[in-house]
Amino acid sequence: MTAGTAHRPTWLTATKRLVSAHALVAGWFWAVVVLILVGAHILMSGVIPTRVVIAQYGTHGATWFPFSLAIIFVLAYLPVHVTSGMTRRSFIRANVATALLMGPTYGAGLALLAAVERAVFPAAPIPFDQEQVFGAHGLWGLFVAQSLLAITGIICGLLVGITYYRFHPLAATLLLIPTVGPVLVMVALTASDAPIQQWLGLPTGTGWAVGAAVAVIALATLAFHLATRTIPIKPVE
Amino acid sequence: MTGLTITVQDLSVHFKDTRALDGVSMRIEAGSIHGLLGRNGSGKTTLLSTIAALRRPTRGTILVDGEDPFESERVMGDICLIRESGDVLTDEKIRTNLNYFADVRRHWDPDYAAELLDAFELSPRKRPDKLSRGQRSALGVTIGLASRAPVTFFDEVHLGMDAPSRYRFYDLLLADYVDHPRTIVLSSHLISEIEQLFATVTILDRGRVLIHDDAEELRSRGAALIGPAAAVRELTNGLQVLSTQSLGPTEKVTVFGSVDADLHRRARAADVEVGPVPMQDLFVHLTSGEES
Numbered sequence: 276m277t278a279g280t281a282h283r284p285t286w287l288t289a290t291k292r293l294v295s296a297h298a299l300v301a302g303w304f305w306a307v308v309v310l311i312l313v314g315a316h317i318l319m320s321g322v323i324p325t326r327v328v329i330a331q332y333g334t335h336g337a338t339w340f341p342f343s344l345a346i347i348f349v350l351a352y353l354p355v356h357v358t359s360g361m362t363r364r365s366f367i368r369a370n371v372a373t374a375l376l377m378g379p380t381y382g383a384g385l386a387l388l389a390a391v392e393r394a395v396f397p398a399a400p401i402p403f404d405q406e407q408v409f410g411a412h413g414l415w416g417l418f419v420a421q422s423l424l425a426i427t428g429i430i431c432g433l434l435v436g437i438t439y440y441r442f443h444p445l446a447a448t449l450l451l452i453p454t455v456g457p458v459l460v461m462v463a464l465t466a467s468d469a470p471i472q473q474w475l476g477l478p479t480g481t482g483w484a485v486g487a488a489v490a491v492i493a494l495a496t497l498a499f500h501l502a503t504r505t506i507p508i509k510p511v512e
Numbered sequence: 513m514t515g516l517t518i519t520v521q522d523l524s525v526h527f528k529d530t531r532a533l534d535g536v537s538m539r540i541e542a543g544s545i546h547g548l549l550g551r552n553g554s555g556k557t558t559l560l561s562t563i564a565a566l567r568r569p570t571r572g573t574i575l576v577d578g579e580d581p582f583e584s585e586r587v588m589g590d591i592c593l594i595r596e597s598g599d600v601l602t603d604e605k606i607r608t609n610l611n612y613f614a615d616v617r618r619h620w621d622p623d624y625a626a627e628l629l630d631a632f633e634l635s636p637r638k639r640p641d642k643l644s645r646g647q648r649s650a651l652g653v654t655i656g657l658a659s660r661a662p663v664t665f666f667d668e669v670h671l672g673m674d675a676p677s678r679y680r681f682y683d684l685l686l687a688d689y690v691d692h693p694r695t696i697v698l699s700s701h702l703i704s705e706i707e708q709l710f711a712t713v714t715i716l717d718r719g720r721v722l723i724h725d726d727a728e729e730l731r732s733r734g735a736a737l738i739g740p741a742a743a744v745r746e747l748t749n750g751l752q753v754l755s756t757q758s759l760g761p762t763e764k765v766t767v768f769g770s771v772d773a774d775l776h777r778r779a780r781a782a783d784v785e786v787g788p789v790p791m792q793d794l795f796v797h798l799t800s801g802e803e804s
């Protein structure tokens with residue numbers, strides 16, 4: 276028996292498992308969203324004419340649902356991951372890779388749903404809120420905005436989970452402002468005419484919003500990395 | 513050479529005001545079964561957790577196969593620490609958990625894992641959070657043995673099991689060790705059942721190493737004298753007595769300290785039998801408050 280036999284990088288193995296876990300529950304999420312969407316159209320059809328694509332309001336669920344999943348998964352998988360002989364570094368990589376892979380699936384899911392809704396209900400003349408930074412770019416804009424929101428949601432979920440794992444619950448609750456903050460910043464960046472940039476006197480526009488969004492994701496990822504890289508592992512209860 | 517060598521030098525781990533480990537130095541040879549003994553709170557779990565890279569030491573160095581295990585993908589992958597909690601996905605079925613370990617453990621043996629489940633009468637369809645304490649321990653043992661990691665730690669994992677399961681564990685451990693030798697550390701404060709497994713022993717007391725020695729050497733630090741009460745009393749007069757048991761006219765006295773050839777000769781002449789001292793008795797003596 277020798278140490279260090281050739282083996283697939285552990286972060287890839289962990290990513291595969293995490294993506295599978297996320298995807299399984301995400302499937303149920305989209306099934307529920309479709310049911311709600313159909314129900315909303317049936318209810319509204321007899322009352323008022325549909326003026327917007329209702330699917331776009333699924334953005335809140337498609338942001339906070341993966342956020343919640345990330346909290347659950349980080350608490351469930353971290354102790355098992357490290358006691359199974361894998362490094363914290365590989366855990367961080369696997370979770371960030373999962374966020375980067377799963378985020379666009381939420382973006383694609385929402386854009387696909389909006390496209391289907393527009394095809395099925397052509398009476399809805401205004402596809403999206405034109406005030407939105409990404410709204411002017413139609414389905415593509417919706418995809419990008421939702422992908423960024425879901426990626427940030429997952430990374431902030433990881434950050435919230437690791438904070439509760441590491442610190443006293445009271446301290447972790449007080450830290451919710453910086454740990455959830457990036458999602459709120461991302462909501463502001465994607466859902467209106469870049470008020471943060473206007474307020475800070477920075478240039479506005481889609482390119483700048485994407486740049487700012489990437490910076491927010493990078494900062495949240497860095498915070499998750501710093502909080503996790505040396506964390507002591509408690510026993511699973 | 514089988515298993516990996518572990519070297520610990522001046523290791524300290526502090527939690528706020530508590531010194532869980534204080535200047536621990538020891539070496540565990542590759543391929544040996546080592547006993548890590550100590551009372552509750554003596555630092556056994558902290559020591560094993562730190563070697564397994566579950567936490568960072570406050571001071572000191574740990575080398576496993578010559579390398580610091582903390583965040584070393586190579587070394588961490590070769591260490592398997594089984595704690596009583598099991599460290600499993602509690603709301604997933606046992607089968608799913610075993611598939612997980614098959615994915616991440618380099619030396620995992622799925623057939624052996626299935627055998628062990630049968631041996632401990634565990635259903636792969638059950639979830640760990642639905643198991644009793646003893647069954648959860650058995651699941652931990654299954655994972656620890658089937659992982660076949662070059663360095664395997666069982667941290668008091670057998671304490672939750674009933675007697676038949678514990679003896680099954682000892683038999684399985686020994687049989688698998690013979691077939692697949694590796695470095696194994698068993699930690700416990702219940703010693704009588706497992707002391708025959710140890711090649712070497714470390715006794716921790718209040719975060720410090722009290723004894724780090726060959727198991728036979730440790731046993732030779734005491735002796736049990738059994739024979740006619742008067743003769744035994746005369747022979748042990750002036751020696752440090754750990755315990756005395758009277759069985760009618762016969763008395764058994766356990767003493768601490770080496771027994772010289774003269775005492776052996778006098779004992780033979782007085783029809784007194786001199787035998788090895790149970791490690792449990794030595795442990796109790798060495799770790800009782802006043803002596804330590």
